[in-house]
Amino acid sequence: QVQLQESGPGLVKPSETLSLTCTVSGGSISSYYWSWIRQPPGKGLEWIGYIYYSGSTNYNPSLKSRVTISVDTSKNQFSLKLSSVTAADTAVYYCARINLVVVVAATEYYFDYWGQGTLVTVSS
């Protein structure tokens, strides 16, 4: 059974960089896409970005200038850095695995395993 666990500081000061790591256990990080998703208190889910185990990435256009996602296959981990944070970045941050299924010659993706989430508060 694949398990994901987020780790990192729960409190970050405004203008600083938020850094989180997701550790994958029960399976290899190889051959999959991995993602970060966040949820501000009382609000909906927002996709932040993904990384393929080979290192290719893509980010939500609304966050692209501030986001970096990296992978360390030797540690079975991937990480998120979000720079110049403000109070609007206060949220529960989830890491998730992206899986896929082929439907009538098209590839459909979905988030099949999620971490428990970690609350990051931006405050001085």
Next chain:
Amino acid sequence: SSELTQDPAVSVALGQTVRITCQGDSLRSYYASWYQQKPGQAPVLVIYGKNNRPSGIPDRFSGSSSGNTASLTITGAQAEDEADYYCNSRDSSGNHLGWVFGGGTKLTVL
């Protein structure tokens, strides 16, 4: 980027059938996946692809799609189905992989 629109809240009587919908242009090209989220918990995948349920998800959950609308149907809703439900699909607005979530629907089981 693409947008997905969901009704903020839906209610259903215990044992009845409820449909939760999700609208967006990306759904003309891609199927939606659906996630159930209970308070204080991480989202859980309930439907993916054309109409697939992960292991452990009851068969009262089903998915369908028509045009720009995807639907999650719960046939015979149970008290434990009370939760927030989110749809998700690929973002069809760019050339690279990206995803978008709907705003979520709060389901109340009466």
